[in-house]
Amino acid sequence: MTTESLPVLAILGGTGDLGTGLARRWAQAGYQVIIGSRTQEKADAAVSDLKEVMAERGVAEISVSAMENLAATEAADIVAITVPFSHQASTLELVKPALQGKILIDVTVPLVPPKVARVQLPEGGSAGQIAQELLGEEVAVVSAFQNVAAAHLQEGSNLDCDVLVCGNKKAARQEVITLIEAAGMRGFHAGMINNAAAAEALTSVLIVINKQYNCHAGIRITGLDDD
Amino acid sequence: MTTESLPVLAILGGTGDLGTGLARRWAQAGYQVIIGSRTQEKADAAVSDLKEVMAERGVAEISVSAMENLAATEAADIVAITVPFSHQASTLELVKPALQGKILIDVTVPLVPPKVARVQLPEGGSAGQIAQELLGEEVAVVSAFQNVAAAHLQEGSNLDCDVLVCGNKKAARQEVITLIEAAGMRGFHAGMINNAAAAEALTSVLIVINKQYNCHAGIRITGLDDD
Numbered sequence A, B: 001m002t003t004e005s006l007p008v009l010a011i012l013g014g015t016g017d018l019g020t021g022l023a024r025r026w027a028q029a030g031y032q033v034i035i036g037s038r039t040q041e042k043a044d045a046a047v048s049d050l051k052e053v054m055a056e057r058g059v060a061e062i063s064v065s066a067m068e069n070l071a072a073t074e075a076a077d078i079v080a081i082t083v084p085f086s087h088q089a090s091t092l093e094l095v096k097p098a099l100q101g102k103i104l105i106d107v108t109v110p111l112v113p114p115k116v117a118r119v120q121l122p123e124g125g126s127a128g129q130i131a132q133e134l135l136g137e138e139v140a141v142v143s144a145f146q147n148v149a150a151a152h153l154q155e156g157s158n159l160d161c162d163v164l165v166c167g168n169k170k171a172a173r174q175e176v177i178t179l180i181e182a183a184g185m186r187g188f189h190a191g192m193i194n195n196a197a198a199a200e201a202l203t204s205v206l207i208v209i210n211k212q213y214n215c216h217a218g219i220r221i222t223g224l225d226d227d
Helices: A017-028 A040-056 A069-075 A085-099 A127-135 A150-154 A170-182 A193-213 B017-028 B040-056 B069-075 B085-099 B127-135 B150-154 B170-182 B193-213
Strands: A009-012 A032-037 A063-068 A078-081 A103-106 A140-143 A162-167 A186-189 A218-222 B009-012 B032-037 B063-068 B078-081 B103-106 B140-143 B162-167 B186-189 B218-222
Touching: A009 A017, A009 A069, A017 A032, A017 A040, A017 A063, A017 A150, A017 A170, A032 A040, A032 A069, A040 A063, A063 A069, A069 A085, A078 A085, A078 A170, A085 A103, A085 A127, A103 A127, A103 A170, A127 A140, A127 A193, A140 A170, A140 A193, A162 A170, A162 A193, A162 A218, A170 A186, A186 B193, A193 A218, A193 B186, A193 B193, B009 B017, B009 B069, B017 B032, B017 B040, B017 B063, B017 B150, B017 B170, B032 B040, B032 B069, B040 B063, B063 B069, B069 B085, B078 B085, B078 B170, B085 B103, B085 B127, B103 B127, B103 B170, B127 B140, B127 B193, B140 B170, B140 B193, B162 B170, B162 B193, B162 B218, B170 B186, B193 B218
Parallel strands: A009 A032, A009 A078, A032 A063, A078 A103, A103 A140, A162 A186, B009 B032, B009 B078, B032 B063, B078 B103, B103 B140, B162 B186
Antiparallel strands: A140 A162, A218 B218, B140 B162
16 A cells, blocks of 8 residues: 555644544554654654554554654644643644644544533634634644544444534545545534534533443434435 | 323424424324414414324324413423524513423524524523523423424434433433434433533534535434443
8 A cells, every 4th residue: 555645644642542543543544644742752652552553453564653743743744633622722832833734633622621521612612713713724724533432443443433524624624534534434524613513512412422321422424315 | 092191292383394393293102282383373274284294194183282382381291492593582481480390392503594504602502501591490491303304303204313312400301302202213311401502503514414415414323332
């Protein structure tokens, strides 16, 4: 598999549960993946783990590397941020200069611990809007992956979950939908960045459901094939 | 089928698309249904239509009646409100005295025309929270049905759509889930009334998807049967 024509992907906060899951899916799909972290050591450890898991799955050739968040952003074509909400703004401030002209995939969910099962959307409406506001119009912020269970992403098996994709630029949303499909899911154009509020709020609902059913719930869009 | 042990249901704004759909489903399931409207004439017309549709479906015996909104509320055990967001507060103010001690099913979606495909949640967080705040603690507000296509509800066929059920009282949510199941769908406890924001915001996302696919989309919860 060649990675020549594929964009280089950086995952900021790539050492966390969701970042780890996305890294596995995209590396396995043949993308060049850079794990970004606040420290080189943590990024290195995540890459070692990633290589081990890929070897266990019999995936021979992957292209992965470890960098600090800013260097990872500079080296990538498309950047995903998967840090906790409390670190979203500071991380984006750090990498902002290196993001200009690129797509930022914002995976942030504005949970407010300890009441993570309660919808508590931020002043700015949603984490996605906060990111777009902070980064300015030269960065195409695309909100995605808020409703995918990290545990399922990390597994190699099929995913029974759709992804809502919000952002102000259609072409950028489409590029992210391609990455979602590469990771084994369906992605849906879900409107402008304001609509990120829907997926972000839904995460707390899924947490409520997870507690009741002792599961990792997701959603699927239904009714697509009627008139 | 007997209606003796079943609660009497009123549907305020029962002449609209969603109210019509709920009335058909519940009447067909054997519930006594009161169509409420701002005028007796409109309620009467809706009941005539309902009887006609039930007759076409071969449903012999239904128990339906028409009243103005306040009288409908007084006569019912459980009340659903399906009016546009712009009429939610005034309708609830009108019927508030008759709602004390009862369950209000709030089906309101806070869409802001003309941009209904854009999430624009209200100051109070959600229409559900606005209703609970306005009605006080003696009314159990339960938010539901925001993500069900009225067109599908009106049909007699199977529904491929789940319903998120939010409210501060678990017993009240459970009663609404029973009504959802009677209407042919699955209902999920989705948290306190704050979480109504998730389902309400999701409606705009589904409107975006409907436009792309020329369909009436809904959602299903997935991943319930894993560990």
